Amino acid sequence: MLSRTADHLFWMARYMERAENTARMLDVNYQTSLLPQSAAVAEQGWRGLLSISELSYDYQQRYGAIDPRKVKDFMVRDERNSSSILSCLRAARENARAVRGTLTTEVWETTNQTWLEFNRLIADGLLTRDPAALFEWVKFRSHLSRGVTVGTMLQDEAFNFIRIGSFLERADNTARLLDVKFHAVESDFHGAASERDSEYDFYHWSAILRSVSGFEIYRKVYRNVIQPEKVAELLILRPDMPRSLSHCISKVVGNLKLVANEQSAETLRRAGRLRCDLEYARIDEILSTGLHAYLTQFLDRVGDLGLGISRDFLVATP
Incomplete structure (x- = not known):
């Protein structure tokens, strides 16, 4: 192509x-x-x-x-x-x-x-x-x-590049949404008593979930009150959540493999490593080291993937 x-x-x-x-x-x-x-x-x-x-x-x-x-x-x-x-x-x-x-x-x-x-x-x-x-x-x-x-x-190379674009953009957006919203609320992930009004918290986290069509999915998966750490887990690590970081990167890797060429090995390696990091990560480890730092690094890696895809397959970016 x-x-x-x-x-x-x-x-x-x-x-x-x-x-x-x-x-x-x-x-x-x-x-x-x-x-x-x-x-x-x-x-x-x-x-x-x-x-x-x-x-x-x-x-x-x-x-x-x-x-x-x-x-x-x-x-x-x-x-x-x-x-x-x-x-x-x-x-x-x-x-x-x-x-x-x-x-x-x-x-x-x-x-x-x-x-x-x-x-x-x-x-x-x-x-x-x-x-x-x-x-x-x-x-x-x-x-x-x-x-x-x-x-x-036809599910050929044209289809694959469309899918790569869709899922790369979706991963970027979900990470940005999580980063800004969690930072704004400054939730306590370690179970300490919160001074925030519980009703406000419910509507805030519900809004985040609804923005990614995840409210019903959260209820089905966790079956309890909305907790910030569970929201983070759902939107970062759940491979069966359509807008999670794990799901999106997995789709990017799958489609990249189908269009791989002689010069795309390094881009595919980086995408595969990112997928593995998400596959074997635990939410408590991510939160203990800092969600903002984790998501910032993720966005940098997604940006790097985009540049690699452009370099290997697309019109050269100045």
């Missing part, structure tokens, strides 16, 4: 996944903002959302103080924000158009229609009128795109 074709497929998938992840975080933050809470707590939630995407500086330069309406505009439809949902869906569509002949008709039409329909919904004022409906629509369209890809495409 031509490296330029692989590059377009890889980034098409990453941008679609990024649009969904942004919609998920916005939706949970919006729903949480409707609960009774102080202005300081509400502002912290929106500030954390910008921090997850590393957009705090850009937002401050353009808008100044934190304002929920401005944050939503910035994250959803600001063309100057390369990580806004608008920018991600446009980039996904443009990458798909560049490799139109490699995709099935269903995949192309789904991606193209998502872009066109999103613009119509924004023009109709859905973001202002019913933000939750817009976020749910974006998530649904991403699910549809993924389902159409799995259900209609």
